[in-house]
Amino acid sequence: MIDQIDSEGFRANVGIVLMRDSGEVFLGRRVGGGRGWQFPQGGMSEGEDPEQALFRELHEETGLTGGDVTVLGRTEDWLRYRLPARYIRRNRHPLCIGQKQRWFLLRVKREDVRFELGASSAPEFDEWRWTSYWEPVREVIYFKREVYVRALKELAPIAFPQGPPAAPPWLERLATSDEHAASSARELD
Numbered sequence: 001m002i003d004q005i006d007s008e009g010f011r012a013n014v015g016i017v018l019m020r021d022s023g024e025v026f027l028g029r030r031v032g033g034g035r036g037w038q039f040p041q042g043g044m045s046e047g048e049d050p051e052q053a054l055f056r057e058l059h060e061e062t063g064l065t066g067g068d069v070t071v072l073g074r075t076e077d078w079l080r081y082r083l084p085a086r087y088i089r090r091n092r093h094p095l096c097i098g099q100k101q102r103w104f105l106l107r108v109k110r111e112d113v114r115f116e117l118g119a120s121s122a123p124e125f126d127e128w129r130w131t132s133y134w135e136p137v138r139e140v141i142y143f144k145r146e147v148y149v150r151a152l153k154e155l156a157p158i159a160f161p162q163g164p165p166a167a168p169p170w171l172e173r174l175a176t177s178d179e180h181a182a183s184s185a186r187e188l189d
Contacts (some may be wrong), residue, residue: 016054040057
């Protein structure tokens with residue numbers, strides 16, 4: 001797979017918020033557990049559009065296909081995050097300094113959907129669970145939290161036409177503390 005990396009060093013990527021009728025969202029634990037929990041996501045191959053990448057990544061990471069889900073919406077623009085210096089692979093060219101992501105909101109068509117985390121030769125997740133809409137912000141690695149907040153806020157009116165669940169009090173505090181930590185890390189780069 002040849003990644004799409006733009007002239008600014010951001011790798012094109014898709015993120016997937018997969019929900020069920022109850023409003024809970026899918027969260028996968030990264031293989032080995034050391035890197036925490038996150039939504040399915042992955043890079044776009046050269047020549048691949050976001051929708052193609054969405055269904056490829058969905059299958060690779062969860063075993064689901066387009067027939068198992070309904071696409072409800074997506075973010076209007078790319079959402080970006082920078083990688084902390086220690087995660088940048090400086091020996092790769094072109095250099096990737098972060099990701100730009102198009103986020104998609106999907107709903108499973110059946111409550112009893114079966115996930116197959118080993119659908120690809122290199123599984124991303126070794127465990128999964130359903131969780132409340134805002135909880136993934138707390139579970140994901142710190143440098144992705146701001147993007148998670150932005151994606152969930154933008155997709156919430158689509159996910160919950162009658163009104164989204166109230167954001168927990170910790171949400172803004174967590175995002176603010178992460179922004180401060182990220183800006184401090186950039187100053188050290």
